[in-house]
Amino acid sequence: MPTTPARWRRAxxxxxxxxxxxxxxxxxxxxxxxxxxxxxxxxxxxxxLAHLARRDGFTVLRADVxxxxxxxxxxxxxxHLASPASYADCLRLPLHTLDTASLGTRNALxxxxxxxARFVLASAAGxxxxxxxxxxxxxHPGSVDPVGPRSAHDEAKRFAEALTAxxxxxxxxxxxxVRLFSTYGPRMxxxxxxxxxxxxxxxxxxxxxxxxxxxxxxxxxxxxxxxVRGILALAASDLAGPVNIGSPHEISMNALAxxxxxxxxxxxxxxxxxxxxxxxxxxxxxxxxxxxxxxxxPLTGLREGLRRTVTWFRSVPRG
Numbered sequence: 001m002p003t004t005p006a007r008w009r010r011a012x013x014x015x016x017x018x019x020x021x022x023x024x025x026x027x028x029x030x031x032x033x034x035x036x037x038x039x040x041x042x043x044x045x046x047x048x049l050a051h052l053a054r055r056d057g058f059t060v061l062r063a064d065v066x067x068x069x070x071x072x073x074x075x076x077x078x079x080h081l082a083s084p085a086s087y088a089d090c091l092r093l094p095l096h097t098l099d100t101a102s103l104g105t106r107n108a109l110x111x112x113x114x115x116x117a118r119f120v121l122a123s124a125a126g127x128x129x130x131x132x133x134x135x136x137x138x139x140h141p142g143s144v145d146p147v148g149p150r151s152a153h154d155e156a157k158r159f160a161e162a163l164t165a166x167x168x169x170x171x172x173x174x175x176x177x178v179r180l181f182s183t184y185g186p187r188m189x190x191x192x193x194x195x196x197x198x199x200x201x202x203x204x205x206x207x208x209x210x211x212x213x214x215x216x217x218x219x220x221x222x223x224x225x226x227x228v229r230g231i232l233a234l235a236a237s238d239l240a241g242p243v244n245i246g247s248p249h250e251i252s253m254n255a256l257a258x259x260x261x262x263x264x265x266x267x268x269x270x271x272x273x274x275x276x277x278x279x280x281x282x283x284x285x286x287x288x289x290x291x292x293x294x295x296x297x298p299l300t301g302l303r304e305g306l307r308r309t310v311t312w313f314r315s316v317p318r319g
Contacts, residue, residue: 008076010034012117014065014108015081017044019188020122020180020227022052024079027228029055036071040064042096043084048187065104066096075115077235080108081122083160087153087276088193094152101156102163109167109175119175120235121164123242126154127179130280137286138179138242150278161242168240178234181246181285185224185305186312196221196306199257200313203266213275215254218282220247223305226298233294244285247298259303263310 011028015021016037021044025035034057037049041062052058063069065082083100084090090097105121112119128136129144136142144154161177168175184196191197202209222245230245251259257270290296300308 008033010036010074011077011079012036012038012071012075012111013079013081014038014104015044015083016060017041017046017048018081018085019048020085020183020224021081022048022187023185023224023228024081024231025049025052025058027232029058033077034058036061036075038063038065038069038071038082042093043089043192045189065107066099068107069111071111075111075117078108078112078117078119079122079231079235080105080119082108083122083156086189086192086194087150090153090156091149097152097156101160105160105163106167109164109173112175113167113171113173117174118235119164119173120231121160121175121177122231123157123161123177123179124153125179125181125246125283125285126150127157127161128283129154130278131283134282135248135284135286136244138244138289145278148278149276165240176234176237176239177241177243178231179242179244179285180222180227181244181283182219182221183224183227184221185309188224188309190313195219195253195256196309199260200264200306200310203260203264203268204310204313206266206268208269208271209257209260210271210273211253211257212273212279215257215270215272216252217275217279218250218252218284219256220250220284221302221305222246222298223300223308226300230290230294230296233290233296237294239293243290243294244287245290245296246285246287247302248285248287249302250282250284251302259306260310263303263306
């Protein structure tokens with residue numbers, strides 16, 4: 001089992017009851033780091049933490065990061081993932097999304113500075129909006145409509161990045177930014193609108209798989225274990241970022257639907273529906289920085305990652 005730096009005796013993971021956050025909590029515990037999970041459970045699920053309930057060194061602090069919060073005792077690392085993650089959740093909770101990115105990020109940064117801890121912000125590919133460059137390199141400023149239908153998510157991430165960079169510059173906080181591209185795997189929510197979960201759920205239920213538009217739009221999908229390795233690699237480095245963590249391989253939504261049908265053995269067909277306004281035509285990260293500076297690259301291919309995800313979806317009750 002990989003180890004974390006010796007200085008990481010105790011970490012705080014905000015949004016630790018979420019999909020990626022719960023995997024980060026597990027990975028840190030497996031590497032010998034004690035973990036405080038901070039979550040208000042507005043989008044995170046207690047069930048994501050069930051397997052950690054009896055683990056030594058794991059505690060849960062129920063708190064809204066938009067309010068100042070304190071963690072007693074030593075803190076060496078703050079991983080800030082608290083935020084509604086999917087576009088559907090951001091549309092449902094737009095003010096909470098923006099508050100979490102602003103007030104929540106400031107509170108998490110202040111916690112890290114008070115403890116002289118390393119801070120990592122989990123940002124997202126949404127900062128690129130509908131990108132004008134392909135693939136997207138970290139120096140691409142992006143193209144985001146600040147009042148468009150996706151603005152609550154995309155502008156929240158952009159502001160959180162600006163706040164993190166300003167906190168580091170003004171106050172000397174040891175901070176870094178990771179930009180996650182579409183992440184999937186076990187424990188991802190079945191009903192928050194993310195493509196992989198939607199398609200797998202529909203295929204297992206024998207329903208038509210809904211693909212928006214003509215299905216030619218592309219995305220890059222990263223298996224959650226690879227995303228977690230990337231986050232921890234950045235945390236262990238001296239880079240400030242931002243650093244893209246994602247698969248350098250893209251796939252169209254039509255091809256993704258066909259792959260899900262094949263892996264599930266479903267007889268479902270595909271039903272095309274209206275494509276949401278502002279939906280980007282393509283997303284694929286340039287991962288040269290992560291590869292060269294962090295020696296990181298994804299290890300799990302899409303077919304294998306989807307197979308594991310389908311197996312997990314089969315194991316949980318449908319609803």
